[in-house]
Amino acid sequence: MTTMSCRRHSCFISVVLLLLVLVVVVPSSVAIDSILSRFQQYLQIDTSHPSPNYHQAADFILSQAKSLSLESQTLEFVKNKPLILLKWTGKNPHLPSILLNSHTDVVPVEPHKWSHPPFDAAINHQNGNIYARGSQDMKCVGLQYLEAIRKLKDSNFEPLRTIYISFVPDEEIGGHDGAEKFAKSKIFDEMNVGIMLDEGLASPEDNYRLFYAERCPMWLVIKATGAPGHGAKLYDNTAMENLLKSIESVRRFRASQFDLVKAGLKAEGEVVSVNMVFLKAGTPSPTGFVMNLQPSEAQAGFDIRVPPIADQASLERRIAEEWAPASRNMTFEFKQKVSVYDENGKPIMTGHDSSNPWWSLLEAAILEANGKIGKPEIFPASTDARYFRLRGIPAIGFSPMANTPILLHDHNEFLNKEEYLKGIDVYVSILKAFASFVEAEKDTAAFRDEL
Known part of the structure; x- marks a missing residue:
């Protein structure tokens, strides 16, 4: 084969290879x-x-x-x-x-x-x-x-x-x-x-x-009530005081659950999470809130998520007895509560x-x-x-x-x-x-x- 023929043959092969590449690559x-x-x-x-x-x-x-x-x-x-x-x-x-x-x-x-x-x-x-x-x-x-x-x-x-x-x-x-x-x-x-x-x-x-x-949602609203009073007066069982006690109790529970996650002992989905999502209290005024009046009502909302491996009934008892006890003039309601159990209790x-x-x-x-x-x-x-x-x-x-x-x-x-x-x-x-x-x-x- 002459040098010219070799070059033509080599050029032909190159063109064929290029076409093959284009056929494979371009559509992809x-x-x-x-x-x-x-x-x-x-x-x-x-x-x-x-x-x-x-x-x-x-x-x-x-x-x-x-x-x-x-x-x-x-x-x-x-x-x-x-x-x-x-x-x-x-x-x-x-x-x-x-x-x-x-x-x-x-x-x-x-x-x-x-x-x-x-x-x-x-x-x-x-x-x-x-x-x-x-x-x-x-x-x-x-x-x-x-x-x-x-x-x-x-x-x-x-x-x-x-x-x-x-x-x-x-x-x-x-x-x-x-x-x-x-x-x-x-x-x-x-x-x-x-x-x-x-x-x-x-x-x-x-x-x-x-x-x-x-995890199943339990959207909880806790409400505290009490007699209104002057902003300078100290007395027991005010709405704000009782709600703050509840918030602190919830905070401690949240920390105990979060510690398990931080320590690597449980995954996030395996613990009960609690996060406060709103706080409502005070007497509105044209410039904000009345500062010398202790309110008669205070509320807080919590987004709670419960895994199916948790004892949901025990958590509800904790809410009733510790987070919102009637003895402190407190009530609670669930805006949404989804059971972790099916109709057969599993x-x-x-x-x-x-x-x-x-x-x-x-x-x-x-x-x-x-x-x-x-x-x-x-x-x-x-x-x-x-x-x-x-x-x-x-x-x-x-x-x-x-x-x-x-x-x-x-x-x-x-x-x-x-x-x-x-x-x-x-x-x-x-x-x-x-x-x-x-x-x-x-x-x-x-x-x-x-x-």
Whole structure:
């Protein structure tokens, strides 16, 4: 072969290799841009309270469902609060189905305290962070479900079990007009759900966090009463004095629980947390408060969270006897009180060991996707999962965000784009495992008995 021929041959090979690179790389890059663009579009819809734009979010989700050829229906248990339910029918629809749940609403923002506009969903090209309200809590998960299904459909995967995807309203204000009504509905009964996934938390470490239960809220208001008196007079049993005694008692209890966490003896979700959220007292005046009048009433509100491993009855006795005793002219009421027990008197928890095949499948699927797993946890706050656990459905909290600071409800909430993309692949692995599983049908009743 002549030198000229060799050069031509070498040039031809180089061109072929370049074309191969372009065929492989360019579509991949385009696909990633499209995935991130869809996430940004969802984040840019302002669904923050008190006026979430639910209908715009619903329209977006429905457009995505159409592009994926998923069945869809819009449910309104309460007017103007649409719940979107999508369905990917499995080859054996008689098997218990899979429910992937997420909420469309987000908490309010203080835009002037953000370094990036909270609904621009801008990507910082230096570090790859996507800054937006809902990037962690929890629009990421809702879109990751759909992107995972897109990848599975592109690979011609056919689920054995039916997969449902629900996008519910109002989680951030209790879920009463969303998930709670959904879980109690005839529509939900007909879905024959065998396992449900909901939100978890970001992990600052390189492992993912899995939640098998959550703390239940007890929102307590303590009220003290007493005779009004001159601001200079000293006398016993004033409203303010009695309330301060209660606040100090609550503070000591809080410190004892917090010490267990600080010492590493218990996780945050395993202790009873108590935080004072308001203090109301005094006699208003045109310039503020009357300074020479001791008030006849004083109130304080507390956000209490109780794990299902705690003795809730003992805590209620403590409230009645120590924090708000009638002997000190005190009363109390619960603005909300959720029991840690189901209707059979058992703690509301999902099995989180080999006795629950769904848990084992989830762990194996995460490991298969090169993820790491931390110790099973109790979610420190409340999620919509509680309404499904009350129905006896195994429910697991999981948001695939490792190496990520916990910023839900915080300023400058963000999720790194690489972490978001990796989470999609994790869900691909999970859905493959869940949707192909055939042995759980005969054990479903046993799982529910264990809850």
